[in-house]
Amino acid sequence: MGFVRFILNLDRRVIYTIVAVSVAWPLIQPLKLPVVPTTEVKGIFDTIDALPAGSNVLIAADFDPASKPELLPFLEAVLAHCFVKNLKPHLLTLWPTGPGLMQTAIEKEAKKFGKHSGVDYCFLGFRYGTLAVVLGMASSIPDTFVTDFYGKPTAGMPIYQEVTKISQMKYLLEIAAGATVETWLAYGAQPEKVPMGVSCTAVSATQYYPYLQAKQITGLAGGMKGSAEYEKLLLDKYGQQYNIPPGDAIRGMDAQSMVHLFIVLSIIIANICFFIQTRYERKQRRASA
Amino acid sequence: MLFFKRQWPIIVAFSVGIVMWARYYIPTEQSRTIQDVFTNWDRIIFGFAAALAVLSMLHHHYTKVRRKRPGYAFSYITLGSFVVMALAGFLPLHLPGFTGIQRESEGLHMWMFNWMFVPMQATMFSVLAFFIASAAFRAFRARSTEATALLVTACLMMIGRVPVGEWIANNSHHFQRFGNEYKALDFPALASWLLNVPNAAAQRGILLGLILSYVAIAIRIIFGIERTYMGGGD
Numbered sequence: 001m002g003f004v005r006f007i008l009n010l011d012r013r014v015i016y017t018i019v020a021v022s023v024a025w026p027l028i029q030p031l032k033l034p035v036v037p038t039t040e041v042k043g044i045f046d047t048i049d050a051l052p053a054g055s056n057v058l059i060a061a062d063f064d065p066a067s068k069p070e071l072l073p074f075l076e077a078v079l080a081h082c083f084v085k086n087l088k089p090h091l092l093t094l095w096p097t098g099p100g101l102m103q104t105a106i107e108k109e110a111k112k113f114g115k116h117s118g119v120d121y122c123f124l125g126f127r128y129g130t131l132a133v134v135l136g137m138a139s140s141i142p143d144t145f146v147t148d149f150y151g152k153p154t155a156g157m158p159i160y161q162e163v164t165k166i167s168q169m170k171y172l173l174e175i176a177a178g179a180t181v182e183t184w185l186a187y188g189a190q191p192e193k194v195p196m197g198v199s200c201t202a203v204s205a206t207q208y209y210p211y212l213q214a215k216q217i218t219g220l221a222g223g224m225k226g227s228a229e230y231e232k233l234l235l236d237k238y239g240q241q242y243n244i245p246p247g248d249a250i251r252g253m254d255a256q257s258m259v260h261l262f263i264v265l266s267i268i269i270a271n272i273c274f275f276i277q278t279r280y281e282r283k284q285r286r287a288s289a
Numbered sequence: 290m291l292f293f294k295r296q297w298p299i300i301v302a303f304s305v306g307i308v309m310w311a312r313y314y315i316p317t318e319q320s321r322t323i324q325d326v327f328t329n330w331d332r333i334i335f336g337f338a339a340a341l342a343v344l345s346m347l348h349h350h351y352t353k354v355r356r357k358r359p360g361y362a363f364s365y366i367t368l369g370s371f372v373v374m375a376l377a378g379f380l381p382l383h384l385p386g387f388t389g390i391q392r393e394s395e396g397l398h399m400w401m402f403n404w405m406f407v408p409m410q411a412t413m414f415s416v417l418a419f420f421i422a423s424a425a426f427r428a429f430r431a432r433s434t435e436a437t438a439l440l441v442t443a444c445l446m447m448i449g450r451v452p453v454g455e456w457i458a459n460n461s462h463h464f465q466r467f468g469n470e471y472k473a474l475d476f477p478a479l480a481s482w483l484l485n486v487p488n489a490a491a492q493r494g495i496l497l498g499l500i501l502s503y504v505a506i507a508i509r510i511i512f513g514i515e516r517t518y519m520g521g522g523d
Binding site: 100103261 | 321324325328329331332334335336338339392394399402403406407408410411413414418419421422423425426427429430431440443444447448450451452453454455456459477481484485488489492493495496
């Protein structure tokens with residue numbers, strides 16, 4: 001019983017240390033565990049991959065630094081995919097703490113592929129009023145975002161001579177850490193008849209499966225796993241040709257694997273010890289009675 | 290004045306509600322123009338709400354500092370951070386060590402965002418992993434049938450949704466049944482089934498219930514039955 005009591009009363013600092021080591025070790029020494037793309041993520045990748053060069057893609061990146069490890073790798077991979085295919089991404093965010101992350105991502109990818117703001121892509125930045133922004137963009141993007149993130153007027157940009165509203169986009173991609181997916185779906189993609197894909201945090205992925213099964217969205221990438229799968233698809237198809245390195249999500253999945261494995265094992269061990277202790281206490285009570 | 294307090298908000302809510310509802314079923318240019326007017330108003334109101342939120346935050350922390358309430362030292366940090374971040378974003382300051390100004394990548398504002406705000410918010414969220422691991426170890430017990438079902442599902446999902454689950458499946462025993470090849474410990478397939486069948490069924494039910502309650506609340510507001518938004522209870 002000594003060991004059982006020791007396990008059940010294990011100091012939380014021991015657990016914290018094991019979690020810290022489980023996260024850090026695979027990042028220092030990658031385990032190279034297999035990342036197998038699912039049909040849900042392929043649904044987004046294949047739709048974007050099938051778009052003809054020059055198509056406009058609207059990307060709403062509605063997340064903040066708290067969800068950076070899960071969603072930023074997806075945004076970077078999608079931007080790289082768009083630039084590889086010569087598509088024109090229009091990036092915006094409905095979260096006030098988001099623009100800084102998006103700016104870093106789009107400037108990095110645009111520089112890598114030699115793309116120019118206002119011509120090959122546009123970073124619209126942030127606007128207040130979730131539903132009002134979506135409805136406004138359905139009527140006119142240059143009227144809703146009078147200037148881009150850098151303060152340049154959008155109306156005069158070459159990219160907005162081709163498209164001016166959501167219905168002229170070939171694909172709408174929502175990368176969300178909160179409840180903005182339904183807004184884009186109900187007021188952006190569905191009424192304007194634009195196919196839509198969703199990337200979201202792992203905790204919220206479960207609620208979008210009904211939309212996926214009803215084919216209201218073409219694909220769903222949940223959490224860091226979804227981002228890693230997208231990176232893998234991009235790497236397999238264009239990695240060598242465009243010298244694309246493995247992304248952060250693929251490396252992060254090794255760390256996530258180890259932590260999940262530790263939590264599952266700790267739950268199993270704690271439950272076995274719990275049953276042994278309960279049984280022992282029951283026996284003791286019977287003996288004393 | 291009582292009219293503007295009681296009847297006027299109900300008239301506005303009814304008119305706007307009916308117009309925006311009807312517009313959805315009349316897809317013409319005129320109806321879209323009406324919608325654009327309303328959404329412009331909406332964005333203006335949001336702008337004022339944001340300004341009000343900033344003023345409210347400043348007032349709260351200023352009062353806390355002035356009255357020296359417990360923890361007022363943190364209010365100094367909040368106010369100081371607000372002023373520095375706002376000035377770095379708004380003013381075209383050419384600061385030593387920074388080649389950019391305002392929101393440019395090489396400016397102080399973006400430096401503070403990338404190297405202070407991002408790590409601090411990411412750290413706050415990352416700490417959750419430690420608490421969840423500790424809580425799962427201490428409190429996740431198979432005390433009842435429901436708790437056991439939850440525990441088994443959680444373990445299957447945790448292994449099935451990470452590459453180690455794929456690795457276990459690939460290295461487990463493979464066998465043939467009904468002309469198909471199966472893996473003995475196929476955690477990813479189990480996790481996928483859980484997400485696509487029981488989860489999707491439950492989510493669909495929740496979603497329908499939620500949307501129907503949205504409709505009910507909207508009807509109550511439009512027809513003036515629900516008046517709590519006017520303040521002071523119903």
